[in-house]
Amino acid sequence: MGKLFAVIVFVIALLSAIPIITHSWFGSGISFALPEDISTHGHAIDDQLSDTMVEAGLSFLAAQFVLAFFVWKFSNRQANAEIKTFPGGAKGLVIAALVLVGTEMLALGILGQKAWAAVYFTPAKPDAIQVQAQAGQFAFYFRYPGADGKFGALHPDKIDEGNSNFFGLDPANDVDSRDDIVTGELAIPINREVHLMMHAKDVGHSFYVRELRIQQDFVPGLDLSVHFTATKVGKYEIVCTQLCGLGHYNMKAYLNVLSQEDFDAWMKQKASEQ
Amino acid sequence: MATTIQSPETESKKPRLDNGNSGGGGLRNLGPTNGSLKLLEDFSPEPSRTGVWVGLAAITMSFAAFTSALIVRQSTANDWHHLTIPSIVFFNTVVLLASSITLEIARRRVAEFARGRTANRSTPLAWLSATLLLGFVFVTGQYIAWQQLRAEGLYLASNPNSSFFYVLTAIHVLHVLGGLAGLMRVIYILRRPVLSLRRSTMDATSYYWHFMGVLWIYVLLVIWIKL
Amino acid sequence: MSDRVVQAVPTTADVVHHHQPPQGFIRKYVFSLDHKMIGKQYYALALVAVFIGMVLSWLMRIHLVWPNWPIPGLGLLSKVGAPGGVMTPEYYLSLLTMHGTLMVFFVLTNAPFAAFGNYFLPIQIGAEDMAFPRFNMMSFWTTFLAFCILIAAFFVGDGPPIAGWTSYAPLSAVGADAGPGQGFGQTLWGLSIFVFCIASLLGALNFIATTLDLRTRGMTLSRMPICTWAWFITSCIALLAFAVLLPACLLLILDRVAGTSFFIPAGLVISDRLQPHSGGSPLLWQHLFWFFGHPEVYIAILPAIGIVSHILINSMRRPLLSHKVVIYCMMGIGFLSYMVWGHHMFVSGMNPFSSLMFSFPTLVITIPATIMTLIWLGSLYGSRLRITAASLFALGFISMFVSGGVSGFFLAQPSIDIYLHATYFVVGHFHMVMGVAAIFGVFAGTYFWFPKMTGHMMNESLGKLHFWLTFIGTYCIFMPFHYLGLAGNVRRYSAFVDDFLVPLIPVHRFITIAALCTGAAQLIFLYNLIHSRFRGAPAPDNPWECTSLEWIMPSPPPFDNFGGKHVVVYHDPYQYGVKSSTGDYLMQNSPEQVEVRT
Known part of the structure; x- marks a missing residue:
């Protein structure tokens, strides 16, 4: 029985590692690889992730193999078999854990700090494109300031989805809001920093774009922001990752990364539609 | 590592009961080997005394949570309205503190009576009843304070300050009611023909009651400074 | 202060309470004061809860991969939520919420801690009962009340709550405007947890006083078995953790029923209605909840660690390399558990500097956890390991603890959490380390202590079969969760409509089949439990030596x-x-x- 346990643990550990190493589901073509990174900060996160994967993976395999080996070797021994003590005893193991895991964790912690800092500790550049994002049940809306570069004020009491006034603007009295562009997709130019100012209309939501390596909650009552630079033209999915109600699974929008010319054209077209 | 076998205790050794860490065991588990019940009674820790301290720790933690909620709520608020504490609250404070004093006197009288120095059972009972009465006066006073706030048009949901005022004082009053139940139990036991009041019961009840006073001072300070 | 109030000097006979066993059915089996009966009651409650929770997870798994297949009988449970047996998205979220709440509170808190702790803590320290038997009884029946309130939420008008077991405000706080399942069901959820907190506080208080005061002569603290230590440390954690969740639930309920604004900010427009609230802070709920929520993880896992160590030592026929180090590690984990709650909130909009402050203690928790694992492994070396159903589950626990633990490396780092937060990676992580590992501790404890609790041996062959199926099955279920997470699969989705999620559905299908099989394997356990209770071979006093x-x-x-x-x-x-x-x-x-x- 002990030997069976050892074999099963060994096999499970190996099989568990295969999809991680090959990034696929046992040759079926289903990919577990991280999607291609399209942001300027994402490589730091990816590097950190693969460093951690190596350390965690080795710890995982080592611990499972040692467990399997010891159970194989020491299970169901004869009743008079001699009981031996692990060389070095508890002291050795404690020191080993402190030194090995301690340095490992310290290293991960300090290295990981850099990747975090790249996202959160640097303010957005002043020339970054300002976009406002609003999350509500169960859609994202985005607002560009328009030609005047100013966002109109928000009036939650004026929100009227029937008349497409998703943000609660008041163009009748508020000059700034008249040229604001409101869309359901987030179009941005390539290689320009985007400063996304986020607020929630009703309950908590989250802004998650896998390829951008960005995830940030919308918290009602709080004005949060993230900034990022996309480096690859394409259409990517923005999904909600914070449970927000029955339509949560279906709450999504598209991130449309365009070349500068395409973006300008897109802007012009949207401005004329307003 | 080897198994170290400690030398077993021998029965001839007098049980050491003075050390909480000795594994000396509690009252209910340790039969006296030398006939000295007094030793047991005086030194073995009693669950109700430990229990009351543990319970107070939990209450402290709850009020710490309320306090931090208040601080966080205030920091995000743009709707913080100053609240004038109803005047009767200060009278209530005096009443509650006075009840602690009467309870302490009661505890001493109970002790005298229990040691047989006096056969007069009515004195400790009177002091205990006074404490009980003051406790009820406090609860009634708090109720009047709520009425005064309502008269000003401040209800539970009016603004964060009134919300916190009602919540903090109501939770405190609930705990005070628990203390009153404990006091009534002590009085009930003390009135029995055969006295069976344990010292730990009396102590636990009075610790709890004094703590209610301390907690009230804390709540009052929080309300005063923050609201 | 040294006044003695004791008058009626107890005689020796009083000191040793020779109380007679109660004769009536009610006193013996229902409102029993006996810690052993209360322990069994907790176990039975956890068993009911775990089977409900498991069936809910089956329904969810089936819905995820065969969304249009009418599940027979489901339509009877809820006509609105599952018309014709096909569940609506909101009903999926209800099941998810109920599954999480039942499992975390009524299974993982009750089974390893309250059930086994109640039964064996007093015995292991040589006491006759708990310090406060009446509190103990109240504690169980209050828990039972909480359970009934939660189950009642299944049957209320607009359906069971859908805000998840974390019930983030304002979704959980604004009431029926936020959609189905946010009406009375959510209020019942808050009430249930509120009542559960009171029960747990009573229980924790009792455990602490018992351990401190009722140890028999010679039972010094260092002579307490590891599982006694684990229950003691757990009760200290529970005392402070539930004391924080209690006020949080109270404030949540007030926001819902009394119109206060603790967690609801101004200017929310829900279902086209401007909400009449102002100034509340949704993050406040998250802080209060996770201040409880992270210690709760250790409330589930520490008793399992204790039980497993106890059984492992017995099976290895040798003590651990160090008894004290393991206890210090448990204390260390308990202490650190209060400093790490923010790691659940890295992307929540909390100050990014505090994310780093929470990240380091989280990483530090790895150290005591690793020390414990190494001590177990090192103790296996040179032992005379006996393989029984109990020891297999204990060994399986180590394997699961490692597997679930290493994924913590990732989630402890805020930078990686940006990508992995709210994905199946998180789900896989906590199911393995908190769910499966703790349940393995409960299984091990059941196979080990069943003879003592009932006087009958369990069937070892069935027990081992149960282990193989469960062990392989749980790996098949929860390992792929991690891969899905790496692919960015978002959790709490009732269907996979996003372009990048559709290709992953075959993996989900594999998981569903594994879940159905593993769940079915639990019937072996249930059969073994019931059959052995009545027909099992009589148990000797000390079958495991x-x-x-x-x-x-x-x-x-x-x-x-x-x-x-x-x-x-x-x-x-x-x-x-x-x-x-x-x-x-x-x-x-x-x-x-x-x-x-x-």
């Missing part, structure tokens, strides 16, 4: 545990691998002196 005090008494123990006798303890808890008159072990209460090995 174990050293702690529960094995010196008959199986099942008499009403007053030690028959009115005082146990005197002479030894550290785990005297294995010695040469004594009983064999290779020495009972804690045996006055025999044996050779000291060096």
